Amino acid sequence: GAVVSQHPSWVICKSGTSVKIECRSLDFQATTMFWYRQFPKQSLMLMATSNEGSKATYEQGVEKDKFLINHASLTLSTLTVTSAHPEDSSFYICSARRTSDDTQYFGPGTRLTVL
Amino acid sequence: QKEVEQNSGPLSVPEGAIASLNCTYSDRGSQSFFWYRQYSGKSPELIMSIYSNGDKEDGRFTAQLNKASQYVSLLIRDSQPSDSATYLCAVYNTDKLIFGTGTRLQVFP
Numbered sequence: 001g002a003v004v005s006q007h008p009s010w011v012i013c014k015s016g017t018s019v020k021i022e023c024r025s026l027d028f029q030a031t032t033m034f035w036y037r038q039f040p041k042q043s044l045m046l047m048a049t050s051n052e053g054s055k056a057t058y059e060q061g062v063e064k065d066k067f068l069i070n071h072a073s074l075t076l077s078t079l080t081v082t083s084a085h086p087e088d089s090s091f092y093i094c095s096a097r098r099t100s101d102d103t104q105y106f107g108p109g110t111r112l113t114v115l
Numbered sequence: 116q117k118e119v120e121q122n123s124g125p126l127s128v129p130e131g132a133i134a135s136l137n138c139t140y141s142d143r144g145s146q147s148f149f150w151y152r153q154y155s156g157k158s159p160e161l162i163m164s165i166y167s168n169g170d171k172e173d174g175r176f177t178a179q180l181n182k183a184s185q186y187v188s189l190l191i192r193d194s195q196p197s198d199s200a201t202y203l204c205a206v207y208n209t210d211k212l213i214f215g216t217g218t219r220l221q222v223f224p
Contacts, residue, residue, distance in 0.1 A: 034211065043216045044159070044203075093158045095212075102147060104205075104212055109158040 002028050004096045006107035013084055014115055020080045021110045023094030030096035033077040034104070035069060038091045050077045074099075084114045118142065119206050121215035128222055134191040136218050138204030141185070147207035148180055150189045153217065154200045162202075163189065194222045 003026040013019050023033055033050045048058045048069050056069035068080040077096075081088055093109040120139050128134045136150075147166055151159035165171045165178040165187065177190040187206075191198055201217040 032210075044214055046211065049211060091156075091158075102207065103161065103164055104149070105161060106151075106158040 002026075002096075002098055002103070002105045004094065004105045004107040006094055006110050008110060009108060010111040010113075012113045012115065015085050016083055018080055018082045019084055019112060020078055021092055021094070021112075023077045023079070023096065023107050025075045025096040025098075025105070028096070028098045028100070029074040030077075031074060031099050032097045033071055034095040034097070035067070035077075035079050036093045036095065038093060038109075044093070047079075081112065084112070086114045088112065089114045118208065118213045119204055119215040121202075121204050121218045123216055124219040125221045126218055128194050128220070130194060130196060130222055130224050132194050132222075134194045134198065134220055134222070136189040136191075136202050136204075136220065138187045138189075138215055139185055140187070140204075140206045140213075142206065142208050143182075143185060145206045145208055148178070148187045149205040149207075149212065150176075150178060150187075151203040151205060151214075152200045153203060159203055191220075194220075196222050196224055198222050 005024045007022045035047045036044045047062045048056045050056045050069045050071040052071045058064045071077040094107040097104045150162045153159045163178040165180045171178045175192045179188045199222050201219045203217045204215040205212040
């Protein structure tokens with residue numbers, strides 16, 4: 001099966017700092033990647049769609065200046081949470097859509113805790 | 116009406132039984148359908164994809180699609196306690212996956 005990696009798997013940071021999360025498709029090309037957030041016992045919430053070489057498309061209510069997304073290559077997308085606050089603490093999961101058949105594979109997720 | 120609907124459960128089945136998970140979707144033009152499994156605290160894992168009407172089998176899993184009724188199901192045969200998880204139905208719609216809220220399955224010994 002296709003593999004998507006995320007780094008780091010968990011991060012603890014102080015309020016006001018920025019955190020970068022990397023998402024890589026290891027064995028397939030992904031023109032499109034997605035970033036989700038999930039709070040405990042809640043559903044996945046799509047934050048943004050990231051297309052290689054172009055600006056990300058953010059879902060309603062997601063601040064694009066706070067959650068910076070870069071998709072510089074067909075295998076790498078990054079999410080930077082800027083000036084993180086405790087309410088940003090969550091489970092962030094990326095997903096990559098395999099270009100050959102549109103199947104979407106998820107990374108293992110990054111657990112962010114902001115103190 | 117939600118775009119993808121699932122019963123939240125929990126659905127409780129004894130070990131060895133067949134678990135039947137159901138999903139309905141609202142966009143009649145949808146063409147691609149997926150089932151994901153999510154264990155607590157983990158990210159979703161793809162189980163099955165289905166694109167054509169009928170059944171698709173993979174090991175203990177069978178996905179069923181009925182486009183006329185806008186209905187997708189997942190059957191898990193010989194359910195095991197390790198199958199206990201939340202199962203997410205997803206439908207491809209205008210360039211992104213639309214997820215149901217998931218059905219929590221509990222398989223008891």
